[in-house]
Amino acid sequence: MGTENDIVAKFDIKLDAGDDPVFKGGEVITGTLFIELRKEIIINEVKLQMKGRAAWLNDPLKKDDIEKVYFDQDFTLLERPPGKPEPGHFQWIGGFTYKLPFECPLPKGCPSTYEGPHAFIRYFIRASLVQEDEFEKVHEYYVKKAFTLVAPSEGHLVIGEQVNCQDEATLGKCCCKSKLSASLSLPKTGYLPGEAVFGTLSIGNKHPKDILEHMEARLVDRVRRIGAPEIAAASPWRTLFVRKLESSHETPNKVKGPFEQTGIYLLTIPPVAPSTKEDYEEPSKIEHILSPYGKLLESPSTATLRFRKIPFLKIEYGIQVTLGTHILLEIPITIGELSTRDKSNTLESFITGPQPVEEADEKGKIAVNGPFVYTPVYPYPKEETPQQNGKAANIQVTHTTHSGHQNEPEKTIITTTHTVVTHSDGHESKTMEETVTQTEGEVIKTVQEITVNEDGIKSERTETTVIDASGNENTSVEESKTRVAESAEVPEIIKEAREKIEELVEERKHHNEAASPVASEPTVETSVNEDGEEIIVSSETIQDGDTVIIKTTTITKHADGSESTLIQEHTTTETITSSEQ
Template sequence: MPINCEVHFDSNPAKVVYAGQVLSGTCRLTSTEHLNVRSIFIRIQGTAHAQWQEGTGEKSKTFTGDEDYLNERTYFVNRSTFYAGGETRLLAGSYTYNFQCMLPPGLPTSFEGEFGYIRYFTRVVIDIPLLPDQTFEQLFTVIKAVNLNADPALQAPVIAEKSKTFSPVLLCCFTSSPPMTILARIPVGGYTPGQVINLEINVKNESDQPASKFTIKLIKQVIYYVCENSTRQKHETIPIFEMETRGCDVGKEEDYRVNLEVPSIPPSNFSTSNIIKVKYSIRIIGSVPCFHINPIIDLPITIGTYPIQDITPTATGYPHPTDMAINSVILPPSVSQVFDQNNQLPYSAVPSAPSAPFPIPQDEPPSYMEAMQSATIADSNNLTPKYPMYNQRTSYSNGN
């Protein structure tokens, strides 16, 4: 069928929109022949899907979960006669139709993983008598705004400590050496992509085992469910990136300062989707000789879309330079600064169109970059989600 269809979003070449905004655009149809149609409409849909297998061979079983978030339909031709079987004749040529849809503020952020996804797309359907429907899809990214300032706990330092003792390799010995103690600290618990996490590590090695190195990882943990509150789950642990530092010899004490830039990754999500949940942590692993278990320490962090605006120095003995405060932050296009007590964007806080101006003067708007390590289980029509990147530091910038 000689039909071409293009969907364009208004002033939005990146195809990124925030939950609570109005998604608007145009649909341009071009046909080289005259065409009889029963109806032409566009559907704006959002859905989540999870799928994985357990067991092998004949005992293998597939588990799936699905959840719908959005299903809006706008008719361009023949809504009133669709069910009555009426037809309209379109002459060869081009036709342009407008559409818009208010996105609910609670939509979860777009996500692509090895065992599931959260996707949003437009689907233009041309219902032609006696022939299969002609469909044209266009994916776009939805971002659920996560205001890190809404949770005061995220503005406090995150500190974790672990002491590890090592038993002798010889089984006839039952005494252990003094411990290797690892103390890790980051200045705040919430970050946005593009920001730098300033990690401080203190290692006091009173044990009789040296640590040859320390490996630092940013870990993304994804949990897939078949339905809400299901006990059937699939866990996925993904190292976003890792780096190594020098080790710590027996009887030594070492301090490390490491800068970790957060790449383009989806925000933490443990509330808006019932079948896909995402959380993050910084993991520190000490490498000790074989036959001993490596010490591991985790610092939980929250990834958001709206950076912490100010960090108050605390009396912890750690340095807090003058450039720590973030006094001017940027909101995504047409997202209001007003958040409710549940960290949601109410309808009243959302402008009527994506082209609305920023609510305050903005020095440096975020850029949007494709997700890092975004896996997919779908077809070649997949669109890699894009997330906002901020170029703002949260503490000192010199590390080892």
């Protein structure tokens, strides 16, 4: 005993989204665990873990990994059989496939997947089967599935300015020494996936005759741990893609004197994770506006969202041009984000291919059908084909188009809360309406407040907040004041509500108190608060197709004989619109 072949015939995680799923924050992962044993054994536990984390590996100061956890959900799918006082003791037969379904929501605000030898941002599901043999030795078998998470984006690019670099080297020995110099310039430093990079290459007077036959361009990346000491902050450059450059010179193997080639094609940006944006604030300095009446510290759920959106790793890219083994020209670049909502973009496989996903806490456990790998995917223009006139570092490039999300229906949810408050004589009335329109990539929140004070001054305030797919907020406010009649009449909606609630109170007096109310019928509750004021609350739910209306009316009878009425209608409409092919 000790290998998966002794006990486990089949151990698979099947996701409803497919074999190579791609998710974004806010979606729900659903799937089924399939287990088949070779012989009858006693199962102690079957558990499932869903985790998303960023890790900085082998920190030189700490001598250990440093991580930031975005979410970590543990589920026990099988632990205690009915009638058993202790966990375990599940007797499972061999040759039969057991199926255990599961589901788990993904939180919003998580960054896109990134894999590298020195750091990663990884999301995975791991299932474990725990068994104790006849010698009371515990064996844990596990299977693992990593998946790509693509953070929603409306598109982002910092174009940058023209930049150049140069390098020098000494050739020959003693009296035959000469100095080799070269420079490279790019018209900008910001590029998008699928965009070609052109530059100007200049070589000095002294150089080997065949130097143009030994030119290569590389796309490289590295990672920095944000907030780390400088000595431990950056990883070495990793080569993602290599391409041999072609010279326009008539005889590239016999070039003499200085040489310059403008518009030389270096490479095309392949499918990779975008460069890390730095436009974030410390969460302790942020106030969250909960209502138009004032500011409060943000809620724990909002703080958690902001925590996930603060970068832990900074992904950087550069373009290197080498001239033989003598010259290295290096220019940092920024790779922007393509819109995840643009139908002209698809998803393409990461340029370096499959990535291993071992974790440190898996030592001592038995992997079933391991080692486990997966290939991240990233947005890429449909009309572009990832370049194949170069090569990825040590890995053959594979390309897979994931178009499953391109024509999915788009869901729109509109929530409106309408509140009317007025005194019995019409003075000091207040109306507030809050509307939230939520689609897959954008949230629009509008709060409109109308107040009339006892002097007859009507104040109107409209606040509109737009939150795009990247989480960026933009708020605009419009305000106005006008004079109206000092004694306004009670609004018609208030009159109707008071009449209806009086009818409900009368019906309740004659109704059998033992009878249970019908859920769809209006309900009324009467109470007296500590100030001796009588409070009558009526509520009802109205279902009309895709729209649900919850209406609540509250009448407060004050000790001085006056009354105030509050009406609140909460309307939710959910529509699904199919996208065009």
